[in-house]
Amino acid sequence: MGKSIAIDGPAGAGKSTIAKIVAKKLGFIYVDTGAMYRAMALYLIRKGIARDDITGIKKACNDADISISYEDGRQVVLLMGENVNDLIRTEEVGNMASVSSTVGAVREKLVALQKKLAAEKDVVMDGRDIGTVVLLDSRCKIYLTASSKVRAKRRYDELTAKGEKCDIDRIEKDIIERDQRDMTRENSPLRCADDAVKIDSSDMSIEEVADAIMEEAKRKL
Ligand code: DC
Numbered sequence: 001m002g003k004s005i006a007i008d009g010p011a012g013a014g015k016s017t018i019a020k021i022v023a024k025k026l027g028f029i030y031v032d033t034g035a036m037y038r039a040m041a042l043y044l045i046r047k048g049i050a051r052d053d054i055t056g057i058k059k060a061c062n063d064a065d066i067s068i069s070y071e072d073g074r075q076v077v078l079l080m081g082e083n084v085n086d087l088i089r090t091e092e093v094g095n096m097a098s099v100s101s102t103v104g105a106v107r108e109k110l111v112a113l114q115k116k117l118a119a120e121k122d123v124v125m126d127g128r129d130i131g132t133v134v135l136l137d138s139r140c141k142i143y144l145t146a147s148s149k150v151r152a153k154r155r156y157d158e159l160t161a162k163g164e165k166c167d168i169d170r171i172e173k174d175i176i177e178r179d180q181r182d183m184t185r186e187n188s189p190l191r192c193a194d195d196a197v198k199i200d201s202s203d204m205s206i207e208e209v210a211d212a213i214m215e216e217a218k219r220k221l
Pocket residue numbers: 011033034035037038094097098099101102126127128129130182
């Protein structure tokens with residue numbers, strides 16, 4: 001088993017940004033587990049499976065070949081051998097992932113892949129169930145959160161910078177709904193592990209959050 005930092009938290013809390021910085025500083029590999037759920041969602045969409053067809057999702061997920069490789073230190077998600085990094089960041093894929101990630105068979109398959117990665121390498125892994133399921137024995141667990149207002153503002157700024165028109169209240173409403181879904185689902189709901197350190201990034205800069213996690217890592221690893 002390699003060394004690990006497990007980072008969980010709701011969408012938009014800044015997990016991936018921070019995890020990448022911390023991984024670089026420590027020379028660990030960054031594992032984005034959300035990207036694996038998104039690749040699975042893309043597979044299901046390509047198979048023409050509807051979001052509410054849970055039986056179809058259960059059956060089809062077994063045939064999806066998802067793997068991870070690294071190019072210049074950047075995680076590449078491979079679906080049936082194809083690099084799908086640039087295809088999984090859409091709303092359509094995100095919405096399918098939000099549903100298909102509640103299916104036990106999907107989680108079992110991807111959790112096995114995540115555990116294998118952490119067994120072979122030192123990792124900073126982020127997701128929703130890393131400290132509570134995937135890396136239960138990790139010595140450094142972080143629960144990163146921020147208020148729904150702040151997370152909506154961050155998303156709004158991101159979209160506006162890309163020239164997309166959007167409504168901040170609508171975004172906040174979506175965030176609250178998604179939190180609700182992630183936290184109340186039966187399979188591996190999002191929650192703060194008992195032995196995790198909780199960080200609220202609402203009033204913190206990226207550097208401040210990264211520094212706080214580095215302190216934890218130094219103390220615990
Ligand atoms: O973090 P993200 O938006 O890329 O995640 C995509 C979806 O996958 C999201 O609905 C939550 C889900 N997910 C999960 O259930 N467990 C994880 N470890 C990571 C993501």
